[in-house]
Amino acid sequence: MAQSLLKKKKPVMAENKTEAKPTVYDTKKLNLWYGKTHALKDIDLEIQERSVTAIIGPSGCGKSTYIKTLNRMVEMNPEVRTTGEVQYRGRNIFDRNYYVEELRTRVGMVFQKPNPFPKSIFDNVAYGPKIHGIRDKKILKQIVEKSLRGAAIWDEVKDRLNENAYGLSGGQQQRLCIARCLAVEPDVILMDEPTSALDPKSTLKVEELVQDLKKNYSIIIVTHNMQQAARISDKTAFFLNGEVVEYEDTNLIFSNPNDKRTEDYITGRFG
Numbered sequence: 001m002a003q004s005l006l007k008k009k010k011p012v013m014a015e016n017k018t019e020a021k022p023t024v025y026d027t028k029k030l031n032l033w034y035g036k037t038h039a040l041k042d043i044d045l046e047i048q049e050r051s052v053t054a055i056i057g058p059s060g061c062g063k064s065t066y067i068k069t070l071n072r073m074v075e076m077n078p079e080v081r082t083t084g085e086v087q088y089r090g091r092n093i094f095d096r097n098y099y100v101e102e103l104r105t106r107v108g109m110v111f112q113k114p115n116p117f118p119k120s121i122f123d124n125v126a127y128g129p130k131i132h133g134i135r136d137k138k139i140l141k142q143i144v145e146k147s148l149r150g151a152a153i154w155d156e157v158k159d160r161l162n163e164n165a166y167g168l169s170g171g172q173q174q175r176l177c178i179a180r181c182l183a184v185e186p187d188v189i190l191m192d193e194p195t196s197a198l199d200p201k202s203t204l205k206v207e208e209l210v211q212d213l214k215k216n217y218s219i220i221i222v223t224h225n226m227q228q229a230a231r232i233s234d235k236t237a238f239f240l241n242g243e244v245v246e247y248e249d250t251n252l253i254f255s256n257p258n259d260k261r262t263e264d265y266i267t268g269r270f271g
């Protein structure tokens with residue numbers, strides 16, 4: 001499949017490495033069980049701010065579970081048990097006195113299938129700020145415009161803000177969901193296969209948007225599409241059977257992987 005992604009092996013030069021940025025998430029020896037299923041095993045990952053981190057790996061290897069742990073969404077399942085730490089900006093999110101609401105305000109999420117609310121385009125974006133107590137119509141208008149511009153969809157919807165969001169195309173709905181995320185000014189955006197339900201043109205738009213958003217946000221994206229990981233991410237983590245096999249600068253992982261299993265996966269030998 002992705003043979004072309006793996007260029008001829010070259011010795012790795014230190015200067016090929018991207019410069020380290022401050023850490024936003026530091027996962028230490030994270031283990032997670034769904035009942036008896038051990039889905040995440042001793043995950044150690046340090047994620048840098050204002051960059052795009054791709055999580056790749058075959059189906060069932062724990063990618064979604066990992067990112068749903070970062071905003072504690074996994075906890076909605078009463079069977080889930082975790083050990084280890086996930087530090088967000090230096091604080092363990094599993095600490096008893098860590099408010100999950102606070103975490104979710106800082107960490108937004110975009111899902112595989114666009115999931116706008118059955119409301120107008122305007123109300124979809126204004127929803128979060130309203131929940132946070134913003135009532136002033138002028139301020140809400142400003143937030144909505146800024147968020148829609150930030151999600152590169154303003155020009156397409158500015159004349160139909162009061163129309164139902166369900167009238168938008170799938171790609172537009174996904175960018176609207178990104179705008180809804182931006183409206184509460186998050187720090188991190190988690191994306192779980194955000195383009196898998198989109199056509200190639202909409203996929204390209206979302207990929208361009210992700211590249212643009214990383215100037216201001218830290219983005220962690222699960223993707224099955226290795227070309228996409230290679231195109232848009234700075235670092236890539238390759239998961240297999242609940243473990244991180246390799247975590248490296250994306251250009252290195254796709255040109256000179258350290259582990260044979262990574263090489264086999266990115267060249268399409270399995271998965």
Ligand SMILES: Nc1ncnc2c1ncn2[C@@H]1O[C@H](COP(=O)(O)OP(=O)(O)OP(=O)(O)O)[C@@H](O)[C@H]1O
Pocket residue numbers: 034037039057058059060061062063064065066077
């Ligand atoms: N709600 C759940 N209850 C029980 N087991 C689960 C649950 N969700 C996931 N699992 C199991 O945890 C493991 C990891 O699943 P996860 O969905 O995180 O993988 P994934 O890499 O995101 O897969 P895919 O690419 O197919 O979405 C799998 O063995 C899966 O069967």
